[in-house]
Amino acid sequence: MSDDSPSPASAGFVPTQRPRLAKGASPWLVPTAVTGALTGLAALRNRRWALAAVPTLALTGGMLWFFRDPERVIGDGVIASADGVVQSIDPWPDGRTRVATFMSPLNVHVNRAPLDGVVKSVEHKAGGFVPAFNKESEHNERVVWIFDTAIGDVELVQIAGTVARRIVPYLEPGTEVARGDRIGLIRFGSRVDVYLPPGVEPAVTVGQRTTAGETRLDRD
Structure with a gap:
């Protein structure tokens, strides 16, 4: 290949990457996978074990899908922190705009930083567990993030739902982050x-699907 030949990336090819699982998946995934493997081996010896093997292996497959953590091509501006559907866009009394994104169990559940900056604070707040699509879910168990960014403080809130009863923060206050981390x-x-800062207009609409790290939330 000559020096002038296009590289695989410039030619439009993306190198194959090993599948990645979300950090924090082990407490749920490992026991399920071990149970699935043991019942699967038992079923090979005795078909009666298939009654236990089939559901546990199916559950293992479901968890592998749920805890997937794919790489993303990071977008510009204030990017979406979650995969899902924009549930509401609400003006806030202090001039900010709240963009709420609902994640179903089929979505990727790893969340990403909306902008470059520094983690100013990470605060856990106790609360209920009503369905995440319910308006009252804003009072659910949640973790509130404040990022110090070039456009001011940006607040992000991870909210637990009826089934989601565990939020796992990866970072501590004082950590520098890049957009999409x-x-x-x-x-x-x-x-x-x-929460988009005052003067920042949303570029998404209610019902729009978002991809964490890629979809732009603010208008250019």
Whole structure:
């Protein structure tokens, strides 16, 4: 190949990457996978074990899908922190705009930093566990992030749902982050709210699907 030949990346090819699982998946995934493997081996010796093997192996497969953590091509501006559907866009009394994104159990549940900056604070707040698509879910168990960014403080809230009863932050206050860095995981269905600073207009609409790290939330 000559020096002038296009590289695989410039030719439009993306190198194959090993599948990645979300940090924080082990407490759920490992026991399920071990149970699935043991019952699967038992079923090979005695078909009666198939009654236990089939559901546990299916559950293992479901968890592998749920805890997937794919790489993303990071977008510009204030990016979406969650995969899902924009549930609401609400003006806030202080001039900010809240963009709420609902994540179903089928979505990737690793959340990402909306902008370059520094983690100013990470605060866990106790609360209920009503369905994440319910308006009252804003009072659910949640973790509130404040990022110090070039456009001011940006607040992000990870909200637990009926099934999602565990939020796993990856970072501590004082950590420098780049736009699109992984910041935490919500287990099993939930919601993420991003508060755009005053004067920043949303570029998304209610009902729009978002991809964490890629979809731009603010208008250029």
